[in-house]
Amino acid sequence: MQVAIVDFGSQWTHRILRTLKYLDAEAEIVPVSTPFEDVRHASALIFSGGAISIAMGDADQTGNARGFLDRFEGPVLGVCAGQQFIGMHFGGKARPSAGPEFGKVEVVVDDKDELFQGLPDRFTAWASHNDEVVDTPGFRILAHSADCSNHAFKCLSRPIYGTLFHPEVEHTEHGEEIYANFLKLCKR
Numbered sequence: 001m002q003v004a005i006v007d008f009g010s011q012w013t014h015r016i017l018r019t020l021k022y023l024d025a026e027a028e029i030v031p032v033s034t035p036f037e038d039v040r041h042a043s044a045l046i047f048s049g050g051a052i053s054i055a056m057g058d059a060d061q062t063g064n065a066r067g068f069l070d071r072f073e074g075p076v077l078g079v080c081a082g083q084q085f086i087g088m089h090f091g092g093k094a095r096p097s098a099g100p101e102f103g104k105v106e107v108v109v110d111d112k113d114e115l116f117q118g119l120p121d122r123f124t125a126w127a128s129h130n131d132e133v134v135d136t137p138g139f140r141i142l143a144h145s146a147d148c149s150n151h152a153f154k155c156l157s158r159p160i161y162g163t164l165f166h167p168e169v170e171h172t173e174h175g176e177e178i179y180a181n182f183l184k185l186c187k188r
Contacts (some may be wrong), residue, residue, distance in 0.1 A: 001186050003027040004042040006034070006065055008050030015168040016046060016079070018039040019179050032045050032063025036071055043186040044075040047082025049128070049166060075185040083162030087133030087153065094131050098143055099147035101127035107151050107165055111142045115152065115161050115181050123173040125151075125165035132164060159185050 002166065003020055007013045007029050021029040024075060029048075035149045038044060045068060052059075062085055069076065069089050078086040088094055105123045109116045143152035143163075152163045169173035 001023050001043040002041070003044045003046060003183075003186075004034075004039040005029045005041075005046045005048055006068065007031055008048050008062065008080070008085070009047035010051075010080065012166055012168050013048040015166075016048060016179075019168050019176055020046075020183070023066075023180055026185055032052040032061070032065055034064060036064060036067050038070060039072065042072075042074065044077070044182070045072055046182075047076070047078040047085060049080030049082060051081075059133070061163060061171055062080065066150050069160075074176070075182065076161070078160075078162040078167070079166060079184050080127075082163055083164050084129075084131060084133045087136045088114060088140065090138055091157070092137065093140070094133050095131055097132040097148045098128075100130045100148055101145065102129075105145045105147075105151075105165065107143050107145055109143045109152075111140060111154075113142055113154055113165035114139075114185060115142060115154065115163075115178060116144065116152070119174045119177060124171070125173065126169040126171040126173075127165045128156070129164060135166050 105127045109121050139153040154161050167178040
């Protein structure tokens with residue numbers, strides 16, 4: 001299994017790589033400028049978080065990621081800015097969340113689906129954002145927090161997921177399990 005981690009500039013992108021390696025997945029970090037042909041044969045894509053603000057129009061800093069979403073047929077996971085990018089790409093709207101979340105937040109799982117399979121209904125996660133994506137047509141919300149209505153979602157027609165929180169950060173409970181659940185989608 002080969003996972004391409006598309007780097008949106010997150011300070012934690014290398015933690016995603018390390019988590020995947022702990023789970024025995026082959027993975028590499030690729031820049032957003034990578035040609036589609038170089039990621040076409042990956043088993044999955046992960047869009048990292050980053051300092052970009054999708055809501056503030058920094059979408060031009062996402063390089064070839066739009067083409068990846070339009071053409072890649074395997075599972076995709078977006079984290080933080082990656083999740084917001086996915087939601088906006090498919091018609092969602094960005095807005096400031098009820099309150100900025102920087103640090104530990106309680107995530108409430110609304111729908112376990114494949115991503116949260118075997119996890120408790122509530123857990124602590126690490127977040128670092130001001131914005132959230134709402135009104136995501138064709139997506140189902142999987143989790144929320146007190147200040148954010150859309151902490152995780154799933155596309156209804158393709159294996160595309162997003163988490164606004166960072167599963168790769170050690171302060172997120174069950175983060176490794178979330179990545180393990182995502183990798184199971186690659187084996188189908």
